[in-house]
Amino acid sequence: MTSKPLPLAGTVYGVVMNDRVSVARLGAAAAEAPYKGAPRAPVLYIKPANTLAAEGAAVRLPQGEARVEVAATVGIVFGAPAARRTPADALETVAGYLLVADLSLPHASYYRPAIREKCFDGACPVAARVVPVAEAGTLAHLTLHTFFDGLPVAERTLADLLRDVPQLIADVSEFMTLHTGDVLLVGVEYQSPQAAPGTKVRIDGGALGALAFSIAEEAR
Amino acid sequence: MTSKPLPLAGTVYGVVMNDRVSVARLGAAAAEAPYKGAPRAPVLYIKPANTLAAEGAAVRLPQGEARVEVAATVGIVFGAPAARRTPADALETVAGYLLVADLSLPHASYYRPAIREKCFDGACPVAARVVPVAEAGTLAHLTLHTFFDGLPVAERTLADLLRDVPQLIADVSEFMTLHTGDVLLVGVEYQSPQAAPGTKVRIDGGALGALAFSIAEEAR
Known part of the structure; x- marks a missing residue:
């Protein structure tokens, strides 16, 4: 599935x-049962090793x-x-930033983060x-552009993170050690665009470079 | 935190x-919103590398x-x-069985498998x-006994699994490759006993041997 070596382990x-x-897109749904409010602590999920796919992969x-x-x-x-x-000493642990496409199967419930939907083989192209921090600059200056078959389908600024990078590292590392080579994604937008098999995807991340992969055509 | 080398990677x-x-303990709660029924596919969670703790650890x-x-x-x-x-060829991929203690912080909701609650450092003593399959025999013959400070607090048979080992491997590997060295837990009992800091835990797994660890005394 992979065409280049992975930059992480x-x-x-x-x-x-x-x-x-x-949060705006989720809107009123966050106030419904069983939670009756937006999450106050970071709600995490995991993309294990089987999900990693390299630049150029056909997922x-x-x-x-x-x-x-x-x-x-x-x-x-x-x-x-x-x-x-x-937050004051969190950035000392960061080697750099990596452009990532977080793939999920569409599912009805925001409330049950399902492993099948987020962790199928190849669900995390990187x-x-x-890119080293010094070279990437502040994430808040970046905008990520997503293209399907060359057409723009999403534009996402990193200026509106609720927890910025130092705060996110502090909140997660309070209970969980992040090891050398681990990766913490800064968050995905709720309701991102959906691609069909055969789609060629490209993400332009400015100072972070670009990431291209495709959704494989045939059913297995 | 660990006192012996880990047997897996x-x-x-x-x-x-x-x-x-x-399922019996959860009872009527499974029928409430938002799911209105017990899960039909395996509901998975992940214990990443930071959770592993070796025999003898103080968690x-x-x-x-x-x-x-x-x-x-x-x-x-x-x-x-x-x-x-x-299911017919699933067991060919199995090296053996490992006695595991799956630690979770008590939390109110069955529906949001929270990472903090299940993935804190040391939350998976092994x-x-x-033990090779041939030596362990069929899991259905095993009973696991848990002791806190020498007193029996739980007894759990493995004869009542809804999905047995071959079926579980088949259902999970349909969408997710399990790699050499990965571990798939056969399930934990809903509402297992709770230990306080300072407790010495021992699990007796019959043919699978035993596992001892403790919950560290002092707050950090």
């Missing part, structure tokens, strides 16, 4: 509802699936273990190179 | 509600936590990659040795 963690656009969807949601995001790549960091 | 996956006792709870739920279970350890296996 750890586990990828993601966080939902970390931007103002997503095959699980049997019976005709659509996949493609969410452009950025991974914080750890160059040193992060345990119980404060760019070929980790 | 992959990711640990778990499944909830895979036994008749748990420190996250700050502010005074109790931890201790669920004795068995991990299926993969000796070969398992992708799209059928026995020192993977």
